[in-house]
Each structure stands twice: as structure tokens, then as C-alpha cells.
Amino acid sequence: MLETLDLDLSLDKDTYKRQLEVLMGQLRSLQNNCWQKKLPILIVLEGWAAAGKGESALVKKIVGYMDPRGFVVHPIWPTTKQEKQYPFLWRFWQKIPRAGQIGIFHHSWYTHVLEDRLLKNVSEGDMPIIMRQINTFERQMVDNGAAIAKFWIHLSKKELKKRLKQSAADPLKAWRVKSQDWQQAKNYEKYTAFAEEMLIHTSTRFAPWALVEGNSQRWARVKVLTEIVSIFTQALDQIHIRAPRPNNPLQEQLKHTEQDFLAQVDLTQSLSLKEYKKSLKQQQELLSKLQLKIYKHQLPVLIVFEGWDAAGKGGTIKRLTDNLDPRSYIVNAFAAPTEEEKAYHYLWRFWKKLPEAGKIGIFDRSWYGRVLVERVEGFATELEWQCAYREINEFEEQLITAGYILVKFWLHISQEEQLKRFNERQNDPFKQYKLTEEDWRNREKWQVYEVAVNQMIQGTSRPTTPWTLIAGDNKRYARVKVIETVTETINYQLKFR
Secondary structure (H helix, E strand, O other), X not given: OHHHOOOOOXXXXXXXXXXXXXXXXXXXXXXXXXXXXXXXXXXXXXXOOOOOOOOOOHHHHHHOOOOHHHEEEEEOOOOOOOHHHOOOOHHHHOOOOOOOOEEEEEOOHHHHHOHHHHOOOOOHHHHHHHHHHHHXXXXXXXXXXXXXXXXXXXXXXXXXXXXXXXXXXXXXXXXXXXXXXXXXXXXXXXXXXXXXXXXXXXXXXOOOEEEEEOOOHHHHHHHHHHHHHHHHHHHHHXXXXXXXXXXXXXXXXXXXXXXXOHHHOOOOOOOOHHHHHHHHHHHHHHHHHHHHHHHHHOOOEEEEEEEXXXXXXXXXHHHHHOOOOHHHEEEEEOOOOOHHHHOOOOOHHHHOOOOOOOOEEEEEOOHHHXXXXXXXXXXXXXXXXXXXXHHHHHHHHHHHHOOOEEEEEEEEOOHHHHHHHHHHHHHOOOOHHHOOHHHHHHHXXXXXXXXXXXXXXXXXXXXXXXXXXXXXXXXXXXXXXXHHHHHHHHHHXXXXX
């Protein structure tokens, strides 16, 4: 693939200036259109060291005529100690552009399959998984309405060495030449093979690679800018074909389900007060001991709570954390997304709150809102919530691959028990704040939500990420069962660490 590029291609100075002026004017106009249409753009600049990607060359030309309020340049450095505590894509989720913004990545997530691979900082056996996760990440961005422009700027071996020597001899540029750059020159053939493999496996319909002949910087800049203008234009033209939001939030698809998982939950299960106190103490002490092992083994644990309104999530989380060291766990409660959060992919706010290695993260509500409240209430289009099943499974698979222990709970109660708890809250001055008009509205749609929950369980329960359905009519039973499930899951996973 790369050997077919004609690296002798070039532009004379006058032609270069004329074309550049036209392209920069187009780019400024297109940036304004992207801002108005809320279209996020990701520009990925990859290629050889000294290929002219940096601030003094290509990046500077790209942003030269742009409004600086509408773009962010992200120079990607080697992974920090903190970033290593998370899945490798975590740090890039922090940098994805919001709606209408342009994110320019000088190096990117592809360093993991290029430089890290060359320096043996990543296992060869992990390459297929990493490339699959990269494709997933890019597809999710595009499915959410973003456009991606990816460039590989190619140099000959002779040109690469020449530029590295020139930079190393220049007092103002020498600091930019890293040891990894010399490794590229030393292992030119191997690095080329890595790049070829990357290009083959990650050039997709939704995010294809553009190969750029880089020996002539004038040629490379014009070709990159021409491609960016084309991608911006195509993305803006395609905005009108996106699926409209449904007029009827109560989807026809919610009228049936293949299997009723909730009906199989035995809501008569209970514990006496004596049994409850004894079992709760035992499980809390065990979890406290396991917290130390989690820290020593640097295991990230994520516990997700979903369930009916008034199902007892708050009280259960309180008992779950009573005996834990507060420095090593964090509880995140998720409500409806804010205006800022709506400007990003819906998974963005959950990626940002992931617990680092050695800590326990507890989510009160989660990404499952996409296929529950957002689906039922019509806040997500049919295409969006249907895609979410796949995206959620992919997200959770990445967590498991990164070493996370993931425990998912649905706290189930009967309609009668919910009504009883609603009335108790309404009549208790200290609990009235917990009851809202939205709770009553959701209750009126119980049957619709019930079908959505069953379809959620069916669509997102996997051998490595199963749902645990908790009988919640008896709060004592539910609290003990949750902590018991958490301790059993952690103990089981520790056997393989």
C-alpha cells in the first residue's frame, strides 16, 4: 500500500500559494457552518516523525484561518501514570470535541499500535483487540453525528533521516526530536509494516485513511487541506438525512417482549431483622477486607445500580459503603444530562467518571438511561436507542478487557410496593424531597417501562457482564443480597488475578 505512493510529487511555490489561499478561505467558511450546524469534527494527523504535522507546519496551516474559539489542538504525549490507571481510550474520551467544535489530534489513539508497539510497551497479542476497540470508538463518534478525517503522512527512509538530522542540529528544534523518533528511522521497515497493518485494519467506511505523500511539504499541506474541505462539505451535506425525533414517545416496539425476566423475580424473599443484622455485618466486614485486596491488586471495580423509582437504591448504596474506606470509593449519581453533556456523545459523561485502578466506583443510574427513560420519553430517536444496545455492550467489553470488575443490578419491586413507598414519602416531611411529579408520571407508564427493562436485560446481559435482578420488596433482603453479590463477584475475579 505505502510503497505505491509517489513520493516525488511536489508543487511549485506559486501554485502552492494560490491553492492554499483558496483552501484556507473555504476552511474558514466551513468551520462557521460546522459551528452553526453543531457538527463535531475529529482531525487525526499521523505519520512519520518530522513529517511536518507539528505546530510549525501542517497544524499551523490548518488553524491559520480558523476562528480559535472553534477548535482545540491536542498534542498527544506518552501515557501518564494516571492515564495508565484507566482503559487506554479513556484519555481520548476526555478530549472528544463537543457539538460544533473541531478537535485536531497531533498523534492520537494510534500511538498505541505504532510507537507503543515498536517500543514493546504493548503486547503483540493485544493488537487485534486494540484495533477493534479503535474502530468501535470511531464508529461511535460517527454514529453520534461526528465526522472524522484521518491522515497518514508518509516519508521515504532517506527523507526521514534527513529531517531528523536537520532538526537535531537546530537549537530551536532539537528538543522536539525524541528517542522514539530515532527508533522509527532505525526500524524503518518494521515501523512501515506496523503502519501498513494499522491502515488495513482501521480504514473503515465511516473513518477511512487518507494517505499523503510527505516528501514535499507543500504537496502534503495542500492534499491534507483539500481532503479536510471535502470531508467537511460531505458531512454538512449529510446532516439533513439524520433520523428525525419520534412524534410519539411511546414506541410501538414497546408493546411486546420475547421474555419476561422481571416476572421471574421472587418478590416474596425476605429477611427477619435478626437475620438481616447478622448477615449485613458479615458481608460489610468481608467487603471491607476485599477493599484492601482491590487496592493491592490495583483492580478497578464498577458497581452499577438501576431500578424502579423508590426501589431502594440510595439505602442499598449507603449500606454497601458503610464500612468502606471513603478514600478508595466514589459514588456518582446521574440525573438527566446537562446542556453541556448533551453537546457530547452520551457515553462521554460516564467515561469521565470511571474509577481508576484500585478503587471502587458506584453509579446510581448509568448509561442504561439511553434505552430506558430516553427511549420511553422520546429523548432519543429510535435509531439512537437501538444503536445503544451495541454501544453499551462494546463499552462494557472494553471495561472488562481493561481489567474492570463490573457488577450490574436491577432493583425490582412490585407496583403495589412502589405505591406504598410513594405515599410514605409524600407523608414524611423528611422524605418529601425524594418524590417528584416525574416519579408519578413514570409510574403511569409502568407497563411500557417494564417491557423496556426486559428488552434491556435481554440485549445487554453477557457472560462477562450479566445483570443481577434483586427482589426489592423487602429492603433488608435486597441490601444483603446486593453486598453478597458484590463480595462473591470480587472474590471470584481475584482467583484469576
